[in-house]
Amino acid sequence: MINVVFLLLIFFLMAAQIAPPEPFTVEPPEARAEPGDSGPIVLHLSADGALGFRDVLGETAVAAAALAADQAPLHLRADRAAEAVEVARVVARLTAAGVRDVRLITVAE
Amino acid sequence: MNNMNSMELGPPAPRRRPSLTPMIDVVFLLLVFFMLAAKFGQEDAIGLQLTGSGEGYSGPPRLVTVAVEGDLRLNGVSIELGTLAKALEPMMGSPEDLVVVRPQSGAEVQAMVDVLSTLTAAGIARIAIVE
16 A cells, blocks of 8 residues: 555656646636647736736736746736737737747647 | 673564554655645647737738627638638738737637637647737
8 A cells, every 4th residue: 555655646746846826716718729838937817807927916917927937938828708808918018028939828628 | 701792682672663654644645735736637828929029921911800709800801710711721821921810809718719729720820919
């Protein structure tokens, strides 16, 4: 039994990625897209249009995420029920802040 | 005399096996922690072309408008999602040509992502989202 428990422990150790908790729950839209791991920089957009990056909430989250991303890819995790215009607005602001690579997170159908 | 050189300690004590219980406790604790902390579910990502970073736009206008209730318009003409890729085909000089997706106020992210994944599946590499 100890062997099995150790095996499970090792499995979860390997499978776990230590990530900062989400500022709020977001249900990404469904799509058939290429698999791509979300990196360490994830900007969240909730269904009611609230923005969150790590522990920064509100409009300043865009600037904070852009600062953290620099040249690295930035993943935008938008809720499927959010306004698409909000996504377009956030992407435009990220571009203006100097982010080069923005990716939209989806889940498999 | 002989006693001074070799101390008699009696028969050696039998080795006691260490108790496993505390270790199992710790291992279980770690196991429960990682089970609860782990995040499951594969997530994918769609790359977005950022306006202003591209080499510019060439060819005829390719503007896909995502309206409310899943309505789609290609250059202002109403179109179905299933025929969008085919309608775009003659407008594309190469797969590297930019397609502009513009969501209208009220359209949901899911509707826009449906369009994005359709375009990506059709081999269109560069998609920009504008306000």
